[in-house]
Amino acid sequence: MKITDIRLGMLKVPLKTPFKTALRTVNEIEDVIVIVETDTGHQGYGEAPATAVITGDIHGSIIEAIRTVIKPKLLGQDISDLNHIIRMIQNCIMKNYSAKAAVEMAVYDLFAQQYGAPLYKVLGGGVPKLTTDITISVDYIDKMVADSLDAVARGFETLKVKVGKDIGVDIERVKAIYHAVAGKALIRLDANQGWTAKEAVYALHKLEDAGVRLELVEQPVKYYDLEGLKYITERVHTPVMADESSFGPREVIELIKMRAADIINIKLMKTGGISNAIKIADICSFYDMQCMIGCMLESSISVAAAVHVAVAKADVITKIDLDGPSLCAFNPVTSSVTFNEADITIGDAPGLGITHIAGLKMLP
Numbered sequence: 001m002k003i004t005d006i007r008l009g010m011l012k013v014p015l016k017t018p019f020k021t022a023l024r025t026v027n028e029i030e031d032v033i034v035i036v037e038t039d040t041g042h043q044g045y046g047e048a049p050a051t052a053v054i055t056g057d058i059h060g061s062i063i064e065a066i067r068t069v070i071k072p073k074l075l076g077q078d079i080s081d082l083n084h085i086i087r088m089i090q091n092c093i094m095k096n097y098s099a100k101a102a103v104e105m106a107v108y109d110l111f112a113q114q115y116g117a118p119l120y121k122v123l124g125g126g127v128p129k130l131t132t133d134i135t136i137s138v139d140y141i142d143k144m145v146a147d148s149l150d151a152v153a154r155g156f157e158t159l160k161v162k163v164g165k166d167i168g169v170d171i172e173r174v175k176a177i178y179h180a181v182a183g184k185a186l187i188r189l190d191a192n193q194g195w196t197a198k199e200a201v202y203a204l205h206k207l208e209d210a211g212v213r214l215e216l217v218e219q220p221v222k223y224y225d226l227e228g229l230k231y232i233t234e235r236v237h238t239p240v241m242a243d244e245s246s247f248g249p250r251e252v253i254e255l256i257k258m259r260a261a262d263i264i265n266i267k268l269m270k271t272g273g274i275s276n277a278i279k280i281a282d283i284c285s286f287y288d289m290q291c292m293i294g295c296m297l298e299s300s301i302s303v304a305a306a307v308h309v310a311v312a313k314a315d316v317i318t319k320i321d322l323d324g325p326s327l328c329a330f331n332p333v334t335s336s337v338t339f340n341e342a343d344i345t346i347g348d349a350p351g352l353g354i355t356h357i358a359g360l361k362m363l364p
Contacts, residue, residue: 001038001039001040001042001078001079001080001110001114002038002039002076002077002078002079003036003037003038003074003075003076003077003079004037004038004039004075004076005036005037005075006034006035006036006037006066006070006071006074006075006103006106007034007035007037007362007363008032008033008034008035008063008066008067008362008363009032009033009035009357009360009361009362009363010030010031010032010033010059010360010361010363011029011030011031011033011047011299011301011332011357011359011360011361012028012029012030012359013028013029013299013328013329013330013332013359014027014028014029014328014329015027015028015029015297015327015328015329016327016328016329017137017147017327018137019135019137019297019327020137020138020139020162021137021138021162021164021190021192022138022162022163022164022165022191022192022193022194023053023054023192023193023194024053026297029049029297029298029299029324029328030049030050030059031047031048031049031050031297031298031299031301031302032047032048032049032050032059032062032063032066032098032099032102033045033046033047033102033301033357033360034046034047034048034066034102034103034106035106036074036103036106036107036109036110038079038110042110042113042114043110044105044106044107044108044109044110044113044351044352045105045106045109045301045352045354045357046101046102046103046104046105046106046109046301046302046305047102047105047298047299047301047302048062048098048099048101048102048269048302049098049269049296049297049298049302050062050098051098051269051296051297054244054269054270054296055097055098055269055270055296056095057096057097057098057099057269061096061099062096062098062099062102063363065093065096065099065100066099066102066103069092069093069096070089070092070093070099070100070103073088073089073092074088074089074103074107079107079110079111079114080111080114082107082108082111085107086104086107086273086275089103089104089107089272089273090272090273090275090276096272097247097269097270097271097272097273098269100272100273101268101269101271101272101273101274101302102302103273104268104272104273104274104275105268105273105274105302105305105352108122108273108274108305108351109305109351109352109354110351111351112350112351112352113350113351115350116350117350118308118336118346118347118348118349118350118351118353119305119308119351119352120307120308120309120311120312120346123274123278123308123309123312123313124312124313125312126311126312126313126314127311127314128311128345128346128347129311129343129344129345129346130307130310130311130320130322130343130344130345131157131158131320131342131343131344132156132158132320132321132322132323132326132342132344133156133158133159133160133188133319133320133321133323133342134151134154134156134158134159134160134323134326134327134341134342135160135162135190135321135323135327136148136151136159136160136161136162136177137162138162138163138164138165138173141169141172141173141176144161144173144176144177145176145177145180148161148177148180148181148185149180149181151185152181152184152185154341154342155341155342155343156185156341156342157184157185157186157342158185158186158187158188158215159177159181159185159186159187159188160188160189160190160218160321160323161173161174161177161187161188161189161190162190162192163189163190163191163194164190164191164192164193164194164195164220165194167195167199167202167203170191170195170203171203171206171207174187174189174207174212174214175207175210175212178207178212178213186215187212187214187215188214188215188216188217188218188319188321189214189216189217189218189238190217190218190219190243191217191218191219191220191221192218192219192244193219193220193221193222193223193244194220195220195221196221196228197220197221197225197227197228197229197231197232198231199220200217200220200221200228200232200236201231201232201235201236204217204232204236204237204238205236207238208236208237208238214238215239215319216238216239216240216241216262216263216319217232217236217238217239217240217241218241218243218265219241219242219243219244219245219265220232220240223244223245224245225245226245226254226255226258226260227260229242229245229255229260229261230258230259230260230261233259233260233261233262234259239262239263240261240262240263241261241262241263241264241265241292242255242260242261242263242264242265243265243267243294244270245260245261246261246264246265246266246270246280247270247271248270248271248272248276248280249276249279249280249283252264252280252283252284253283256283256284256287256289262289262290263289263290263291263292263319264280264284264289264290264291264292265291265292265293265294265321266280266281266291266292266293266294266309266317267293267294267295267296267306268295268302268305268306268309269295269296269298269302274305274309277293277306277309278309278313281309281313281316281317282316284316285313285315285316289316290316290318290319291313291316291317291318291319292317292318292319292320292321293306293309293310293317293319293320293321293322294306294321294322295321295322295323295324296324297324297327298324299324299325299328299331299332299333300324300325300331300333300335300337300339301333301335301352301354301357303322303324303325303337303339304333304335304337304352304353304354305352306322307322307337307344307346308337308346308352310322311346320344322344325339326339326341326342332357332358332359332360333354333356333357333358334354334355334356334357334358335349335352335353335354335355336348336349336352336353336354337352337353
C-alpha cells in the first residue's frame with residue numbers, strides 16, 4: 001500500500017452555542033481535512049483546526065506546510081514502513097504541529113486498515129468505550145449555571161468549567177456551579193492561562209476553604225511560566241494539570257523533573273500527532289503520572305483518532321476531554337466511532353472507520 005496523493009479540504013460545522021474561554025470566542029468549527037490516497041484505493045483521514053492563540057497554526061500555514069513540505073516527502077512511501085514515515089513527517093519541518101498531526105493520523109488510519117483492524121487494536125488494544133466531560137464556556141454566572149444543569153440533564157457527569165477572565169467573578173462562578181450540581185457532577189477548572197500564580201493560589205484557597213472540591217485545575221498561568229505552575233502545585237490541594245505548557249515529550253520531562261504539575265494534558269494538535277502522544281503517555285506511565293487526553297475545537301475525525309489513542313493507553317490516560325463532537329450542532333462524519341453525548345464507543349471497522357464526510361469542500 002503506497003501513498004499516491006494527499007488531498008486537502010475544508011469542513012465547517014456550527015457550534016450549538018459559542019465557545020468562550022479566556023483566550024477566544026468561537027462560533028463554528030472550521031478545520032483543514034487531509035485525505036491520504038493509496039495505490040490500493042484505501043484512503044486515510046486526518047484533521048487540523050487553526051488554533052493560532054495556542055499552537056500558532058492558521059489555515060494557510062497548515063495547508064502550505066502539508067502541500068509544499070510534507071506531501072512531497074511522502075509520495076511513493078509504503079504505509080507498511082510506518083516508523084520511517086512518521087520520522088519523515090516529524091523531521092521535515094519545524095513546529096507546524098497541527099499539520100503534522102493531521103497527516104500522521106491519516107497514515108495511522110491507513111496502517112490499521114492494511115491489517116484489517118480498528119486503530120486502537122493496532123496500538124495495543126483496550127476496552128473500546130470512553131466517557132467524556134463537556135466544556136462550560138465562560139459567561140455570566142446564571143448562564144454558566146444553566147449550561148451546567150443542562151449538561152447534567154444530558155448525562156454528563158464531569159464538567160470542564162472555563163474561567164480566567166476576572167479572579168473575583170471566577171470564584172463566584174465556580175461556587176455557584178459547584179452548589180448547583182453538587183453530588184451530580186465533578187468539576188474540572190480551566191483558566192486557559194488567565195491567572196497569575198498568586199491569583200491562582202488565592203482563588204483555589206478561597207474555593208477550598210468554601211468547601212468546593214475540584215477534580216483539577218488546568219493551566220492557570222501562562223504556558224512559559226513553569227515556575228509559576230510549580231508555585232501553585234506546591235501550595236494547593238487541588239491537582240494542577242499542565243496543558244499549554246506541555247506540547248511534546250521534552251516539555252513533559254521538564255515538568256516532571258520540576259514537579260511543576262500533577263497531571264499532563266495530551267492533545268494531538270500540540271504533540272504533532274499520535275506518535276508523540278504515545279511517547280508522552282509512556283513517559284507519564286513510567287513516572288506514575290496521570291494524563292488527560294483533550295482536543296481543540298475539532299470534529300469527530302481527529303477526535304476519533306484521540307479516542308483510539310485513549311483506549312489503547314487507558315492505564316495512564318485516565319481523564320477524557322473529547323467533547324468536540326458534542327459541542328457541534330451536528331456530526332458531519334459517518335464512522336465507526338459513535339459520539340452520544342458523554343458516551344463514546346468504537347466499532348469494529350478497520351482504521352478510523354470513516355466512510356463519509358458531509359459538507360466537505362475540497363481545495364483546488
